[in-house]
Amino acid sequence: MKAPRFAYARPASLAEALALLAEYKDDARVLAGGQSLVPMMNFRVAAPKVLVDINRIAGLSGIKVAKNHLRIGALTRHVEIERSAEIAHHLPLIAAAMPHIAHPAIRNRGTFGGSCALGDPAAELPACALALGATFIAAGKKGERRIAARDFFTGLYATALKAGELLVAAEFPLKKPGYASAFGELARRHGDYAMVGVAAHGSTQGGKLSDMRVVFFGVEDRPERTARLERALDGQPATQKTVESAIAGLDADLSPRADLHGSAATKLHLAKVLAARVLKTMEGVAA
Amino acid sequence: MNAPMETIEISLDVNGERVKRSVPARLNLADFLRNELELTGTHVGCEHGVCGACTGRVDGEIVRSCLMFAAQADGCKVDTIEGLSDSREIEELQSAFVLTNALQCGFCTPGVLMAAQSLLRDEPNPSRERIREYLSGNYCRCTGYQAIVDAIEAVARARAGRSK
Numbered sequence: 001m002k003a004p005r006f007a008y009a010r011p012a013s014l015a016e017a018l019a020l021l022a023e024y025k026d027d028a029r030v031l032a033g034g035q036s037l038v039p040m041m042n043f044r045v046a047a048p049k050v051l052v053d054i055n056r057i058a059g060l061s062g063i064k065v066a067k068n069h070l071r072i073g074a075l076t077r078h079v080e081i082e083r084s085a086e087i088a089h090h091l092p093l094i095a096a097a098m099p100h101i102a103h104p105a106i107r108n109r110g111t112f113g114g115s116c117a118l119g120d121p122a123a124e125l126p127a128c129a130l131a132l133g134a135t136f137i138a139a140g141k142k143g144e145r146r147i148a149a150r151d152f153f154t155g156l157y158a159t160a161l162k163a164g165e166l167l168v169a170a171e172f173p174l175k176k177p178g179y180a181s182a183f184g185e186l187a188r189r190h191g192d193y194a195m196v197g198v199a200a201h202g203s204t205q206g207g208k209l210s211d212m213r214v215v216f217f218g219v220e221d222r223p224e225r226t227a228r229l230e231r232a233l234d235g236q237p238a239t240q241k242t243v244e245s246a247i248a249g250l251d252a253d254l255s256p257r258a259d260l261h262g263s264a265a266t267k268l269h270l271a272k273v274l275a276a277r278v279l280k281t282m283e284g285v286a287a
Numbered sequence: 288m289n290a291p292m293e294t295i296e297i298s299l300d301v302n303g304e305r306v307k308r309s310v311p312a313r314l315n316l317a318d319f320l321r322n323e324l325e326l327t328g329t330h331v332g333c334e335h336g337v338c339g340a341c342t343g344r345v346d347g348e349i350v351r352s353c354l355m356f357a358a359q360a361d362g363c364k365v366d367t368i369e370g371l372s373d374s375r376e377i378e379e380l381q382s383a384f385v386l387t388n389a390l391q392c393g394f395c396t397p398g399v400l401m402a403a404q405s406l407l408r409d410e411p412n413p414s415r416e417r418i419r420e421y422l423s424g425n426y427c428r429c430t431g432y433q434a435i436v437d438a439i440e441a442v443a444r445a446r447a448g449r450s451k
Contacts, residue, residue, distance in 0.1 A: 001334060007291030008312035008358050016289060024291070031359075038315075038354040039335035050291045051312070053359060079348070103424025104405065106336060108348040109355070190423040 003041035010053040014139060014168070017054055022141050022164045024050045030166060031055070032075060032114035035106050060113075060168060065090060069171040074113025079104070081112060090174045093132060093181035093201050097124040100183075103191045116152070117167045119159045122193040122218035124185070126153055130223045131181075131199040131215040134172045140165040156221040178205030182282035184274055185218070188261075194218040195261040196270040204238040204284025214279070219256045219271055226253035229275070239286045243279040247272050297361040301326070302370030310357045316350075317341040319357035320367055328368035328397045332426070339425030342398035343367050349405045368397035377404050379445070383438040391429035399425045403439045412447045415440055 011017040021028055029048035031037060032055070040046040054060060060075035063084050070090045072081065081087050082098035101107055101115075101124050115125045116136065129136070129149040136147045138161055145165070152160050161167060175181075185197030196219055202212035212233045217223045228249030236242040256267035279285065298307045301324060308323055315334075320326045320343065329352055332340035336351045343352040344366040371377045377400050383389070390396045399422065406413060406421045413421065418436050427435060 002315065002318070003313045003356075005293060005311075005313050007293050008295055008356065009289065009291040010358075011289065020289075020291070034354055034356075034359075035336060035351070038356075042315075042334045042353070051356075052291075055359065099420075102336075103339070104421060105339065105342050105349040105351050105402065105424055106354075109350050190420050 001042050001044060003038065004044060004047045006041075006048055007050050008053060009050060010056055012056060014057055014060070014166070017052055017057060017166060018139060018141050018164070020050070020052045021166060024052075025163050028052050030114075030117070032117075033077065033110040034114075035102065035110040036114065036118050036120065054166070063087060065174075069173055071169050071171050072112050073169050074111065074117075074167045076112045078102075078107035078110045078112070078115075082107060091128075091132065091172055092175065093183055093199055094125070094128050094172075096181065096183035097128050097199065100124055100185050100187070100191070100194070100197075106191075112170070113167045116170065117159060117161060119153055119155075119157050119222065120193075121156060121221050121223070122197070124183075124194070124197065124199070124217065127197060127199040127215045127217035127223040128183075129170060129172075130225060131201045131213045132172050133213070134170045136160075136167060137169045137171065138162075138165040139168045144168070150225075153222040158222075176203070178203045178284075179211075180204050180283040180285075182278045184278035186270055186274055196267055196274050198271070198274050198278050199223075200279055200282060202233070204282070207238050207284075207286070209233045209236050209238045209242065209285075214275065216254060216271055216275075219254055219267055221257065224254070226250060228253045233279075237286075238284050240280045243276060243285065247276050250275060295358040295361070297358060299360050299362060300364040302365070302367060302373070308357075312356065312358055314357045315353050316343065316345075316355040316357050316360050316365070317352035319360075320352065320365070323357075326367045326369050328372075330394055330397060332394070337424075337426070338395070339398045339402065340395055342401040342425065344371075344401065344405075349401055368401060371400070371404065379442045380404060380407075380438065383441045384435075387434045387438040387441065389430060389434040389438040390427075395425055395427040395429075399427065399435060403435075403442075407439070407443055407446070411450075412443050413439075418443075 027049040031051045031053040088095040134149045185194035232246035256264045330340035332338035341353040
């Protein structure tokens with residue numbers, strides 16, 4: 001179908017955008033890449049009265065490396081992240097995730113901030129943000145607010161962003177020596193939303209696993225860390241055997257939602273298969 | 288532009304020609320190209336970004352024209368399949384598609400050609416696997432893709448042979 005009627009505004013500055021969001025409150029939606037919002041409008045699942053197009057606001061886009069963190073502007077397109085040498089070097093987990101996000105024509109438009117602010121439970125970048133301990137930065141009329149990734153994703157398509165706030169960037173801690181990442185997902189067609197996906201990050205220094213963060217997406221209503229699996233890995237030798245015996249923890253960690261792709265039992269099974277496959281091939285994990 | 292409006296004045300470059308129109312905010316770029324400019328080579332399939340039939344180029348990069356509003360293309364340079372065909376940019380691909388019988392009904396073909404040209408511009412000599420992966424966002428319900436991949440591969444190999 002076609003999108004329902006709406007009024008379109010294209011602010012030239014962050015201040016203008018925030019003023020519009022404050023004025024129209026719940027009637028307004030932010031239009032970034034539009035690769036999820038526009039389909040939702042075409043399906044008539046979303047029918048905002050006002051669209052605030054942030055695509056022409058200077059300064060919302062770009063990747064910057066500082067001493068201890070890497071900052072990704074909310075309007076940075078997926079394609080820019082995919083091709084970034086800084087991302088490949090400092091955040092290899094995100095570099096590994098990018099080719100899984102939809103298709104080239106969609107990655108040319110879709111944005112980092114849009115993906116995170118939408119909070120789709122099957123999306124790749126929210127899971128990476130959680131695994132890497134990112135901090136989101138939201139701007140509102142009263143100034144900026146910092147929100148840890150673990151507090152940011154609050155439910156199905158729900159985030160900690162308040163009405164009138166705009167996600168402007170996220171900061172990621174730079175990868176430390178001895179740390180490794182692994183990413184994988186199962187999808188019927190390359191680029192489709194994941195039936196089950198996993199993003200893992202942690203230290204394999206000295207042949208031991210530590211500080212492991214294993215995040216599943218497409219399984220529950222938001223990306224979720226896996227406390228029991230992570231505990232079973234921590235302090236253990238970085239071997240495939242450790243991975244195999246730790247996977248059982250997922251029975252208690254995950255409560256999959258049945259969806260179009262399969263029953264809860266099927267999804268739990270797929271999560272275990274995928275976790276084993278991905279963690280065993282993580283750099284630093286021995287045969 | 289500040290106050291939200293339901294009708295937007297836009298000025299953009301389409302296939303090298305300056306176009307000025309007044310458009311409803313809800314009009315997507317694909318419908319603008321087809322209905323307003325009568326450039327009907329851009330096809331509308333699923334209208335939610337899955338099928339790839341509406342693939343066009345905005346400022347040099349391929350996009351889903353059903354997932355962009357015409358208002359957003361204001362000031363942009365838009366290329367459609369008609370432009371790429373007239374400029375002979377995709378001449379070799381078109382010939383290869385004919386030779387390998389890489390289309391049957393032709394509905395997906397403009398979008399596939401757009402995507403293929405974008406791939407070969409960025410990666411002149413892709414593997415068959417890479418071609419398949421790149422085209423994963425373009426549905427073809429006739430050919431089974433084999434001949435499409437053959438055609439794109441043939442163009443890539445021919446170009447690689449010439450540049451040696």
